[in-house]
Amino acid sequence: MxxxxxxxxxxxxxxxxxxxxxxxxxxxxxxxxxxxxxxxxxxxxxxxxxxxxxxxxxxxxxxxxxxxxxxxxxxxxxxxxxxxxxxxPMKGRMIHLDKGELRSQPYGIFGECIYxxxxxxxxxxxxxxxxxxxxxxxxxxxxxxxxxxxxxxxxxxxxxxxxxxxxxxxxxxxxxxxxxxxxxxxxxxxxxxxxxEYITHAYCELTIPPIIDDKGDLKFAMDPNHLHIWPRHTFMMIALPNLDKSFTCTLFMPNENFDAIKTESELINFFELYFPDTIPLIGEQRLKEYFRNPRGSLxxxxxxxxxxxxxxxxxxxxxxxxxxxxxxxxxxxxxxxxxxxxxxxxxxxxxxxxxxxxxxxxxxxxxxxxxxxxxxxxxxxxxxxxxxMRSSVVNPWYLIRRKIEGWLHWLFPTIIIPLYTMVSFSTVRYSDAVRRWKWQSLLLNVIGLIIGVVIALLLIFLYKFLCRYI
Amino acid sequence: MxxxxxxxxxxxxxxxxxxxxxxxxxxxxxxxxxxxxxxxxxxxxxxxxxxxxxxxxxxxxxxxxxxxxxxxxxxxxxxxxxxxxxxxPMKGRMIHLDKGELRSQPYGIFGECIYxxxxxxxxxxxxxxxxxxxxxxxxxxxxxxxxxxxxxxxxxxxxxxxxxxxxxxxxxxxxxxxxxxxxxxxxxxxxxxxxxEYITHAYCELTIPPIIDDKGDLKFAMDPNHLHIWPRHTFMMIALPNLDKSFTCTLFMPNENFDAIKTESELINFFELYFPDTIPLIGEQRLKEYFRNPRGSLxxxxxxxxxxxxxxxxxxxxxxxxxxxxxxxxxxxxxxxxxxxxxxxxxxxxxxxxxxxxxxxxxxxxxxxxxxxxxxxxxxxxxxxxxxMRSSVVNPWYLIRRKIEGWLHWLFPTIIIPLYTMVSFSTVRYSDAVRRWKWQSLLLNVIGLIIGVVIALLLIFLYKFLCRYI
Known part of the structure; x- marks a missing residue:
């Protein structure tokens, strides 16, 4: 050469x-x-x-x-x-529950956005x-x-x-x-x-096109100011809005689940079972892009x-x-x-x-x-x-903890900072964010334990009090 | 092309x-x-x-x-x-202690050899x-x-x-x-x-030549039927015998220690401090190969x-x-x-x-x-x-444990098998050897604990007995 x-x-x-x-x-x-x-x-x-x-x-x-x-x-x-x-701007996650219900989870309590x-x-x-x-x-x-x-x-x-x-x-x-x-x-x-290291999950992209309203204008088919998530524990789909009012959906799933879907009817069944609200939005015809679009590895x-x-x-x-x-x-x-x-x-x-x-x-x-x-x-x-993303966001304990963390962050904005806030809404070193997160988790666990003990003691006290006087 | x-x-x-x-x-x-x-x-x-x-x-x-x-x-x-x-054949390790003393540690209790x-x-x-x-x-x-x-x-x-x-x-x-x-x-x-992953240690090879005895014949300078080790905790040297009656020594050491030795006098000082018995065997002149031989990474x-x-x-x-x-x-x-x-x-x-x-x-x-x-x-x-190799072999607890394991292996040769024996003297799967080793370690720890408790009880009993009758 x-x-x-x-x-x-x-x-x-x-x-x-x-x-x-x-x-x-x-x-x-x-x-x-x-x-x-x-x-x-x-x-x-x-x-x-x-x-x-x-x-x-x-x-x-x-x-x-x-x-x-x-x-x-x-x-x-x-x-x-x-x-x-x-x-x-996306101000939070929009969780699509199994039955099509929606839950908005803001990213930050001060209205922070990712874009x-x-x-x-x-x-x-x-x-x-x-x-x-x-x-x-x-x-x-x-x-x-x-x-x-x-x-x-x-x-x-x-x-x-x-x-x-x-x-x-x-x-x-x-x-x-x-x-x-x-x-x-x-x-x-x-x-x-x-x-x-390749994780054993892969991804495939799909599209939710804009819808046409009564006046003939193009509109987003879902709330554009959220990152949409369909958490299904072992897999998930997400959707991000585009300027042309479409959404790009990405289905993340173990390779064997991808392999298991071989025919169009299997695909429709799968979507009807797990992402029923997306079928009218994507459209049955466009859904078939699943078979044409490349499967990406991670x-x-x-x-x-x-x-x-x-x-x-x-x-x-x-x-x-x-x-x-x-x-x-x-x-x-x-x-x-x-x-x-x-x-x-x-x-x-x-x-x-x-x-x-x-x-x-x-x-x-x-x-x-x-x-x-x-x-x-x-x-x-x-x-x-x-x-x-695929599982914790629907776990009640995770949600309670997130709420408490949010309140504490509101009360003490420089002392308790949620991990997501440090990673996405600050320029603090990633390694410092992790160290701080571990320290805060410990603190939250201790506080949780103390609150638990106090509540237990109060209940015992209340019980004794009631037994004696009633 | x-x-x-x-x-x-x-x-x-x-x-x-x-x-x-x-x-x-x-x-x-x-x-x-x-x-x-x-x-x-x-x-x-x-x-x-x-x-x-x-x-x-x-x-x-x-x-x-x-x-x-x-x-x-x-x-x-x-x-x-x-x-x-x-x-x-090398039937065991020959440990060269700091002060030049030698300790032979056989590889197996049934005289097994590596070659x-x-x-x-x-x-x-x-x-x-x-x-x-x-x-x-x-x-x-x-x-x-x-x-x-x-x-x-x-x-x-x-x-x-x-x-x-x-x-x-x-x-x-x-x-x-x-x-x-x-x-x-x-x-x-x-x-x-x-x-x-590169470990932070490197190696350098040196040679111990044969010696000439009274009759003019070539002889090994040390016992040829051992793998010689100079364990120095954070580094070590080993030597394996060759057919021409020489030994090939390999010095394993952190890179910074290698870097610290820049002159011949620093080299001699280092060997006088850590491997004094090897200086006459290698010879001061030949020791300088240290500077010529490549430093291998691991x-x-x-x-x-x-x-x-x-x-x-x-x-x-x-x-x-x-x-x-x-x-x-x-x-x-x-x-x-x-x-x-x-x-x-x-x-x-x-x-x-x-x-x-x-x-x-x-x-x-x-x-x-x-x-x-x-x-x-x-x-x-x-x-x-x-x-x-570089540290445990001179640790008394390790040596006691090894002895006990050896006895148990001799008593129950198919039940308790030392790890080294499974790896070097059998063809059992490496992963099975590790699983078995973990199981045996647990067993040995439990036995050790029981023996410890029994001895403690016996001592207490003896003390009470002596207090009462003497």
Whole structure:
């Protein structure tokens, strides 16, 4: 395979960063580095955003929350405000019980919202924003073949022109997702602890189209300001609203349950049994997409370290990939970029010190050290939240506890903070959120125990009193 | 990259198996498949056994025990008897205490031995044995580039002739070690759970040469019939005897301890402090090999599944890689081959049913199902045994417990069996050994508790008796 040197590569002074992967996290990283005056080159296999097919294995809409918004805000480009123009706020979960009854469970007692946003729209916003920077160059249809970190050399196949091209960079960033090639290369040069696990559940996407009202206008078929959940203990379906007034439903279920549904009548029976209220909304005809749409698998990935010397670092799904049940995958990836940037600030990594100085070494080392603990925490929480979503949300004890926690949070907003609030509505470190959650759970259990004992004593006292005087 | 079809590939009728990796496990697999009349092609990157350098990252000698011998015996080629001609039996551990004192701890109470064998000698025996089979063809200096399991297609680089060659096979076996390329390919077609972890300790090999006695003959510098251990709690050194009357020492230690030794005087000081008895044996000059010899890292790998349809299976280190502290890596890999063969027997997988029948599908599925649990168990035990070797072996409680367990084993040889005996001197499933060990530990603890209570009662009774009558 013969590679030719790139002729298009910028010869501007200052450090050069090559970002492999032009997904959401990769493009956000490009913006942050461009703001720091690095020469940014971003490589992506897709043709561009217009190419829908390339997202076929990815979910259509995402839940954007505080961490993601914070990282968008810190670009200094008003992205957090712009994005709010095309999101749909979801103020809570809407639980669809077995018999079709609805229960709204707000996410926060102060009216906090997460936001349903379409992947494609967000990607376009970020891509369009890159045009403001002359120091960002994007190469589409580039497939990375290999890279040499020590030499800062990357070899790509330009699949459009069917040629092989070689680029150089001072720093290589792997933002190339769960099946990251940069990570694979990293594993050759560092002793990487690596864990990947497929859960035994898979998912399939379906659509609830808009309905047409009396005036002929399109309307949402259900309340758009909720994340809808059909919790069925061992499996569940969820639905998020889209701007075109449709909902994207995702059915999460053990593989064997998927395998068991082979015919259209089995499918209808299954939906009649478990999700009867959705059949008129989806429509029997559209329900058959179940057989056409791909069945996605769910992988969880942990790795360490994330970096190699002053040469390379992996971020987003390339470094840590979580199951989607906390809605934090993108938010965590965005926060990776923000944190990497803040560490660059702290270690005084500038675009114009191109000698082999230690600043970048130390910054990347610190990034692994700081971020690994948090990524592990959110990967575990995401796994845990599947049980919460598909089962706990209809458990009376869970509901009582949640209520009490909510009251206490209202009374002592800085002392007792529900886990969901810390994860979704703050930027506190994930690992700190988990530590605090454990501490609060202990406290709540002790308080519960004390209240229980007091009530028991009062009842005994009352009984004795009644026996004596009545 | 242009690949040409192989012109040397056998056109004989019957199924063809391609074994990638000509290490110990790969060659043993070749023998087993050849015996079953398959057309066997084995591909190996080394030049041949003579090429010492290619083993530079592998330990020089290995501990062969019952599982390995059983797999050699079941080839029906007398390999278990032949190998015993060039091994050195080790009947126990020889503990070198801090002050140079020696303590022998036999491995089994019935005089059971494990055997020190040189990797190169065993490899040569296996390689020479392949010559008895006209249906085994070995290709050296072949580096696998890629393979397509569904098509049964393998692409190699013949590094000697600098050409790319393509082979086909009905079944592809990955016996290509911890950094297996076949496993990497497998991860593309199956949802593989995969875990790799580097422990924070590394190793370095040193040599104790033979000594020359009064008559001018070469002699071992220490008792050759023991595995020598210098347990130092957080680190340790071990030594295994070689046929040339030398010992190969391996120093296992946290990376930071290795890093801390930078100069020759620091090295001497370190050895004077922790391994003073070895300095005259190794010799100050030869001790400096510490700085020249590579520092090996220690990786533990678990994966699942091991197979893909009826097309591919990984065995040995490619499937499960353990730290070396139980001396079971090779033994487990050999047992993989024996078990795969027994499952082929059970599922009636023969060399001459080349249609797409289900026999091979079912057999490979059963292999993953049966073997995964055992491989997980021995990977965990190997990790655990590092603590036993470097620390427990000098703990008085451990020694008392071991003695009691030994007596009970002698009294009830089929009821109480020490863990080490089950792992090293039997072919019982590793997972069964662990289950039994846990059950026995519970029993021993209960017995210990009862004995303790009885002794306490007796002492109280004695005290009362003495108080009353004296």
């Amino acid at each position: 013969v590679f030719t040197e790139s002729t298009t590569q910028s010869k501007a002074p200052g450090r050069r960063v090559a970002i492999v992967g032009g997904g959401l996290v990769g493009i956000l990283a490009a913006l942050y580095f461009a703001k720091r005056d690095w020469n940014v080159e971003l490589f992506e296999l897709r043709k561009g955003t217009r190419n829908q097919a390339s997202f076929s294995q990815k979910s259509i809409n995402l839940a954007l929350s505080t961490r993601g918004l914070s990282a968008l805000a810190n670009t200094g480009l008003n992205l957090d405000e712009i994005v709010l123009n095309f999101v749909i 349903s946003v379409e992947r494609k729209a967000l990607l376009e916003l970020l891509l369009n924003t890159t045009k403001k920077f002359t120091n960002i160059k994007i190469y589409f249809q580039h497939r990375m073949k290999t890279c040499n970190f020590d030499l800062g050399l990357l070899e790509f196949e330009n699949v459009a022109e069917e040629i092989k091209v070689r680029y150089t960079a001072d720093l290589i960033i792997g933002a190339d997702g769960a099946y990251s090639s940069v990570r694979s290369q990293l594993m050759r040069v560092v002793n990487m602890d690596y864990h990947q 992988i969880s990935i942990k790795s360490k370290p994330y970096h190699y010397r002053n040469r390379a670092v992996i971020i987003g799904d390339a470094a840590h990939c979580m199951v989607p049940f906390y809605g934090q995958g993108m938010n965590c990836g965005f926060q990776d970029v923000e944190i990497l940037d803040s560490i660059f600030e702290r270690f005084n990594v500038t675009a114009f010190r191109n000698d082999d100085s230690l600043d970048l070494d130390l910054a990347l080392k610190e990034y692994t050290k700081f971020r690994h603990e948090d990524a592990m925490a959110i990967c575990d929480l995401a796994m845990y939240n599947y049980i919460e | 242009v690949f040409t079809e192989s012109t040397t590939q056998s056109k004989a009728p019957g199924r063809r198996v391609a074994i990638v990796g000509g290490g110990l496990v790969g060659i043993l697999a070749a023998l087993y498949f050849a015996k079953r009349d398959w057309n066997v092609e084995l591909f190996e990157l080394r030049k041949g056994t003579r090429n010492q350098a290619s083993f530079s990252q592998k330990s020089i000698n290995l501990a062969l025990s019952t599982r390995g011998l059983s797999a050699l015996a079941n080839t029906g080629l007398n390999l278990d008897e032949i190998v015993l001609n060039f091994v050195i 020190s064998v040189e990797r190169k000698a065993l490899l040569e025996l296996l390689l020479n044995t392949t010559k008895k089979f006209t249906n085994i063809k070995i290709y050296f200096q072949h580096r696998m580039k890629t393979c397509n399991f569904d098509l049964g297609l393998l692409e190699f680089e013949n590094v000697a002739e600098e050409i790319k060659v393509r082979y086909t096979a009905d079944l592809i076996i990955g016996a290509d070690g911890a950094y297996s390329s076949v496993r990497s390919q497998l991860m593309r077609v199956v949802n593989m759970d995969y875990h790799q 990786i533990s790998i678990k994966s699942k599944p091991y197979h893909y349809r009826n097309r591919a299976v990984i065995i040995g280190d490619a499937a499960h890689c353990m730290v070396p502290f139980y001396g079971q890596g090779m033994n487990c890999g050999f047992q993989d081959v024996e078990i795969l063969d027994s499952i082929f027997e059970r599922f009636n997988v023969t060399a001459f049913r080349n249609d797409d029948s289900l026999d091979l599908d079912l057999a490979l599925k059963e292999y993953t199902k049966f073997r995964h649990e055992d491989a997980m168990a021995i990977c965990d035990l190997a990790m655990y045994n590092y603590i036993e």
